[in-house]
Amino acid sequence: MGMAEVDTVKRLSCLAAIFISVLLFTGGNAWSASPRSSAESTANQLISRADKAFRLANYKQSAAILRQAITESGHKVSPVLWHKYRLAVLAQAGDDYLSGVPKNRYRVPVAVFGRDYQKEGIRKYFLLDVRQPEEFVKSHIAGALNIPFRQVLRHLAWLPGAGSDKVILIICRSQHRANHVLVVLRELGYTNAYTLQGGYHAYRKWLQKDALPGAGSTPSVPPKADDEEDFGC
Structure with a gap:
């Protein structure tokens, strides 16, 4: 082997040593650059x-x-x-x-509920009033259970089971809050959950116009227009 060839071998060996040193110093990132880019x-x-x-x-x-x-x-x-x-x-x-969010589904018309209530009381229904306690105390349907709508999921044990024959009728003033609760309960499998169409305000109007005497609402001050927390609806 001539001197020129020896020098070439030495240079190649030196370059290889430098390359290996770079790999060791960088943790082998030179090899992984292409896969990472990919x-x-x-x-x-x-x-x-x-x-x-x-x-x-x-x-x-x-x-x-x-x-x-x-x-x-x-x-x-x-x-x-x-x-x-x-x-x-x-x-x-x-x-x-x-x-x-239902528009026309899963709601019970006030007149239908009112007639059922007059005939059978709450035997067919589980009345879930999701208004605030101060609203509930002013006036509510006799036999209703009050659970403010923000707390309903903390008290699911109080409700009839998802497979119950009882209709869970969700009531608020004008159906705004009730719709929120309805969507959540339906998502959880409560296919027996419905809202009272028009809410308690509509029920009070129905009582004044069409109901028989003594039908179903505690005698107290009628709800005011600002009782409902409507989220801007």
């Missing part, structure tokens, strides 16, 4: 797809794609990705909730 590229593509699904109001699909992007990102998930995923999950939950 993973980042895949995650970015998924995020782009998720953004498109979100804009089209397909929140469930958007959340599923972002979950996949989080998986692809491994242990290095960017705050932006987490934020997008959180928004997609919240939007999905909100959309499911609003879609489930």
Whole structure:
């Protein structure tokens, strides 16, 4: 082997030693740069797809794609990705909730309830009044149980079971709060849950106009127009 060849071998050996030293110093990141770039590229593509699904109001699909992007990102998930995923999950939950708010379903007309009540009392119904205690004390349907609507889920044991033959009739002043409780109970499997159409205010009007004497409401001051907490509705 000539001197030139020996010098070449030495230079190659030196370069190899330097390269190995760099690898050891960087923890081998030089080898993983390409896979990481590939993973980042895949995650970015998924995020782009998720953004498109979100804009089209397909929140469930958007959340599923972002979950996949989080998986692809491994242990290095960017705050932006987490934020997008959180928004997609919240939007999905909100959309499911609003879609489930009944407009014309799961409500008992005041006249139907009133006639049932006059004939059978509360035998057919479990009356759940979700107004505030001060509203309930002023006036309520005899036999009703008062659980303020923000506390209903803390007292599910007080309600008839989801498979009960008794109708859980949810009552508030004008059906606003009752609708919120209805959606939650229905989601929990209470297929026997209904609202009183128009709420207690409508029932009082029906009593004054159509009811037989002595039908079903405690004698007290009629509810005022501002009794209902309507969330801006």
